[in-house]
Amino acid sequence: MSDLLLRGGTVVDLGIGAPRVADLLVRGGLIEAVASGLEVESVGEEIDASGLVVAPGFVDPHAHLCEPGWEHRETIRSGAQAAAAGGFTTVCCMPDTDPVVDDPATVGYVVAEGSRAGGARVLPVAALSVGRKGEQLTEFGELVAAGAVAVGDAGRSVASSTLMRLALEYAQSFGVPLLTHSEDAELARGGQVHEGVVSTLLGLRGLPAVAEEIGVLRDIALARAAAGRLHIQRVSTAAAVAAIRRGLERGVRITAEATPHHLLLTDDLLGDYGTEYKVSPPLRPAADVEAVQGALADGTIACVATDHAPRHYDEKEQAFDDAPHGVVGLETAFAVLHTHLVRGGAMNLPTLLKRMSLGPARALGIEGGELERGRRADLVLIDPAAEWVVDPAQFLSKGRSTPFAGMRVTGRVVRTLVGGETVWSVGEDPPARVSR
Amino acid sequence: MSGGKTVLGKDLTGLDALSTDQIRAILDTAEPMKQIARRRVKKVPVLRGKTIVNLFFEASTRTRISFEFAEKRLSADTVNIGSVGSSVSKGETLVDTARNLEAMSIDMVVIRHWSAGAAAFLAARIPSSVVNAGDGAHEHPTQALLDILTLRDHFGRIDGLKVCIVGDVLHSRVARSNIHGLTKLGAEVAVCGPRTLLPAGIEELGARVVNGLEEAIEWADALNVLRLQLERMQDGYVPSLREYNRVFGVTSAHLQRADRELLIMHPGPLNRGVEIDSDVADGPHSVILRQVTNGVAVRMAVLYLLAGGEALLAEAASEWSQE
Numbered sequence: 159m160s161d162l163l164l165r166g167g168t169v170v171d172l173g174i175g176a177p178r179v180a181d182l183l184v185r186g187g188l189i190e191a192v193a194s195g196l197e198v199e200s201v202g203e204e205i206d207a208s209g210l211v212v213a214p215g216f217v218d219p220h221a222h223l224c225e226p227g228w229e230h231r232e233t234i235r236s237g238a239q240a241a242a243a244g245g246f247t248t249v250c251c252m253p254d255t256d257p258v259v260d261d262p263a264t265v266g267y268v269v270a271e272g273s274r275a276g277g278a279r280v281l282p283v284a285a286l287s288v289g290r291k292g293e294q295l296t297e298f299g300e301l302v303a304a305g306a307v308a309v310g311d312a313g314r315s316v317a318s319s320t321l322m323r324l325a326l327e328y329a330q331s332f333g334v335p336l337l338t339h340s341e342d343a344e345l346a347r348g349g350q351v352h353e354g355v356v357s358t359l360l361g362l363r364g365l366p367a368v369a370e371e372i373g374v375l376r377d378i379a380l381a382r383a384a385a386g387r388l389h390i391q392r393v394s395t396a397a398a399v400a401a402i403r404r405g406l407e408r409g410v411r412i413t414a415e416a417t418p419h420h421l422l423l424t425d426d427l428l429g430d431y432g433t434e435y436k437v438s439p440p441l442r443p444a445a446d447v448e449a450v451q452g453a454l455a456d457g458t459i460a461c462v463a464t465d466h467a468p469r470h471y472d473e474k475e476q477a478f479d480d481a482p483h484g485v486v487g488l489e490t491a492f493a494v495l496h497t498h499l500v501r502g503g504a505m506n507l508p509t510l511l512k513r514m515s516l517g518p519a520r521a522l523g524i525e526g527g528e529l530e531r532g533r534r535a536d537l538v539l540i541d542p543a544a545e546w547v548v549d550p551a552q553f554l555s556k557g558r559s560t561p562f563a564g565m566r567v568t569g570r571v572v573r574t575l576v577g578g579e580t581v582w583s584v585g586e587d588p589p590a591r592v593s594r
Numbered sequence: 595m596s597g598g599k600t601v602l603g604k605d606l607t608g609l610d611a612l613s614t615d616q617i618r619a620i621l622d623t624a625e626p627m628k629q630i631a632r633r634r635v636k637k638v639p640v641l642r643g644k645t646i647v648n649l650f651f652e653a654s655t656r657t658r659i660s661f662e663f664a665e666k667r668l669s670a671d672t673v674n675i676g677s678v679g680s681s682v683s684k685g686e687t688l689v690d691t692a693r694n695l696e697a698m699s700i701d702m703v704v705i706r707h708w709s710a711g712a713a714a715f716l717a718a719r720i721p722s723s724v725v726n727a728g729d730g731a732h733e734h735p736t737q738a739l740l741d742i743l744t745l746r747d748h749f750g751r752i753d754g755l756k757v758c759i760v761g762d763v764l765h766s767r768v769a770r771s772n773i774h775g776l777t778k779l780g781a782e783v784a785v786c787g788p789r790t791l792l793p794a795g796i797e798e799l800g801a802r803v804v805n806g807l808e809e810a811i812e813w814a815d816a817l818n819v820l821r822l823q824l825e826r827m828q829d830g831y832v833p834s835l836r837e838y839n840r841v842f843g844v845t846s847a848h849l850q851r852a853d854r855e856l857l858i859m860h861p862g863p864l865n866r867g868v869e870i871d872s873d874v875a876d877g878p879h880s881v882i883l884r885q886v887t888n889g890v891a892v893r894m895a896v897l898y899l900l901a902g903g904e905a906l907l908a909e910a911a912s913e914w915s916q917e
Contacts, residue, residue: 355795359610361710361732361767364794431711477688477709479730 161185162578163198167207167539170508171529172214172516177508182212184535187577192529205573207539213511215247215278215536215574217518217526219415220337220391220463221488222312223249223280225271226264227256232468232556234268237488238277240466240555242582244488245571246278247536248519248526249466252312253285260285260296262304269305277581278574279536281307281524283337286325292316295325302332307522308389310337313438315373317343319380326386335387335413335522340373340398341439350479352425352440360428362478365440371397378405381412389521390414392465394439396449403458413521415463416450418491419561422498423447427561433474433481434559437465440483455505460517462510464491468557486557490548492540494562496569507542535578544570601899605717605724608733609774617775619905621743623895624888626906630667631890640898641670644701648674649691650727651707656862656886657727657737661704664893670702688712689719696720702900705729710767723900731765736896737861738771740889742779744881745816747888748857753780758810759801761820761842761869762791764831768861772818773801786810787820787842790831807841811848816857819844822869835868845871849879857881 162184169180169192181196182189223237232240234251241249251268253259259268265282272280284306288294298309309329315338316322322338329336349365351357357364374390378401381388393399393414405412417437425441435441453459467484474481492514500507516527525534548565550558573583601619602612609617630636646665650658658674665672675691686694688707695703702723705713710730717724728734746752757776763769763785776783777800784802785792792803804810810817822838832838849856858870858879866872875882899905 353794355798358793358795359770359799361730361770363731431714472687475687475689477707477712477715479709479711480688 161202162535162575163196163201163204164207164212164539165204167210167212169529170211170213170511172508172512173528173530177211182529182537184575184578187535187579189529189531189533189535191531209541210572211507211540211542213538213540214515214527214529215538215576216245216492216514217248217522217524218246218464218466218488219250219389219461219518219522221249221251221466222254222468222484223251224468225255226267230470230556234271234280235275235277236554236556237466237468238272238275238280239582240486240488240553241278242574242576243554243571244490245492245538245540245574246488247538247574247576248279248281248524249488250281250283250307250522252283252310254290254312258285258290259283260288260290262297262300265301265304265306279576281305283308283310283312285309286311286316286336287321290314292318292321295321295328298328298332298334302334306334307524308334308337310391311339312337313339315339315341315343319376322377323380323384326381326384326388330386333523335389337389337391338377339391340370340377342369342372345369345372349440350436351428352442354425354443356425356428360431367395367397367442367446370395370439371401374398374401378402378410378412381405382408382410385411387411392417392420392439392463393450393453393459394420394442395446399449399453399458402453406458413461414453414459415461415518415521416454416459417463417465418487418494419485421447421451421454422494423561431478432561433476433478434485434561434563436478436481436483437485438483451499451504454499454513455509460513461521462491462495462514463518464488466555466557468555469559471558474559485560486553486555487560488555489553490560490562490567492571493546493548493567493569494565496542497567501568535575537575538571539573540569541572542569544568544572546570600902601905602896604900605713606735606896606900607713607717607724607726609735609738609771609778610733612778614778617739617742617778620739620892620895620899621746623899623903623906624743624891627891627894627898628888630894631887636667637669638667639669640903641665641668641901644670644901645699646670646672646702646704646897647695647700648672649695649703649705650675651677651705651712652728654706654727656889657706660886660889661727661893663890664897667890668894668897670897688716692716692720696722702897725896725900728767731767731770733771734767735771736889736893737768738775739896740885740892741772741818741859741861742775743888743892744859744885745857747884748881749815752776755781756784756813756815757781757818758784758786758804758814758816759818759820760786760807760810760844762822762826762831763787763796763820764791764793765823765826766820769820770799773799784810784813788832788838791826807844807848811852811856814856816859817844818859818861819870821861821863821865839868843867843869843871844874846873846877849874849877859885862886
């Protein structure tokens, strides 16, 4: 592996404190030193990072790379490259594939494809139940041995409290967290959008906020009873935030994530039935969005997750009821959050960077988020002042459906390094994917 | 076709999207259309040479036939496509169906679809005019227009009228279109029904919630009684049809207690003995069949205006040649 020196960047080391201008030396894929005015005799490559932010590479705890089985939507390769273009150095991919990632062989396939993808590291999450049917636990031990970093049924809540309890207990033998889509499935069934005045106006079946509240309350109660490790995926309501806050105060081992769309967008954007706003859980009213933002700012929600869920053009080009939920997010997450939360004054840049790297890494118990000597050189270089317009046609992802299309944003990832190797950079090969 | 510069714009997808003036233009234009139905030769050449496709993804008898009559009376050429026995039942997508029709140079599509937003979806993707004949639980604008026209015929005004919509508002596109249309024209609107069938935030659409049929009858000038789909009982929204009829069914006993004139409307088809008793549906308060008559006139007005016609008043029809 080549050696590399990043000169004069603003280094944001989340473990140490305030950002400072410094040089960062990478040797053998690892961070060798971070200091100002580093004297280095010879180095393979030197990069002028002045004016750029040098931060730990982003860790996405929740993405759908759709392979095996849904390669028309995304492949592990295209997804890993899209992740790299968004500044992610690690992406955890969900098991809702076809076949479901519920046996060691399929976990092994994802790991192998990921290692060949030439983008972000790909870490598989395995299904919690066989076939994601919520009936029988998968072989957590075998799955973890094959490379799974967590278990969860991805987008489906576990209806049986008994199975959920057993999973929370059993997972402790293997040191992995349980990822849940916490929702009362029966109450949520058929819901297309948040239940409220917007669903009434549009005549679409509503999904009540209380479905998420019940799911989160139950799963926290079970995590407390089982002393298990629970990671709550894509929180969208004020009530769920309150439940998580209480759980944390009581010392329950929970972490939570929120997506850029739930952090920034409200359900009244659905006025024209745009399927690029159809997501799960649904977009919520402003009071919920503010609560989720507040929770990300104060750390109640420690992770940003993209819930990157590519869909084929044809799937989204349907009447609202018939179109699947899901939007892409890997290539826009940082820019939209930087634009609206950091520049909008809801949090400072180090906090956002922490929620996009250290927070998720700790939640999942994987490496990432730190720039200490000896750590893997998983890094992102950011131009915080660059302005650009989100253009889905430029995405490396095969998915194009995003609610942020056409949005003018500030701040862009200019280079992503995994283990010291540049896996993406603006203006190089692959060519610049960022317009303007 | 006129290319979109019509009184109504290119399409009619719902009353929420129309201005008060546009709604009035349709109602006024329906007046001369009524006269055409009374003629010996019920046909004018206004849409001669225009092609209209009636694209019904969902079963409908009344609305489809009403549109067809309206089209034929305006001399349009029409094609009916239902979901059974067409490419729709072979899995063709809505957008492909529409584009294929478009390729055959049509002028208008009248669409009924189970999915809310389907009419707007189509309207955004084809240059032809699109008329919403009911999209899921969203809107059914021509039904509300004929309801409003019937009210105007009877009361001579809409402004200040009190109209209560009774029944399954949650799943009703008729209710939503009526709320939008009536409130824009200055009527007061209330809804009445089991709480399970009243949607969240309905007050924010401009409708007050009244608690029972007694209160509704005391308050309203007119009741618009919605059909209770029998599936609602299977889905658990109401425990039994018998109880529904007892609590929310409109009976002649109710009307005898009303201290003033009360108009009874129903969009059809009737569930006699469920949401409405036969003696009410067939009784002196009922204007249900006048609604059906007005349906053709309102739909003629909508098609005529979307084809680029100017808003008309009653006298205008006499100027049209009779074929």
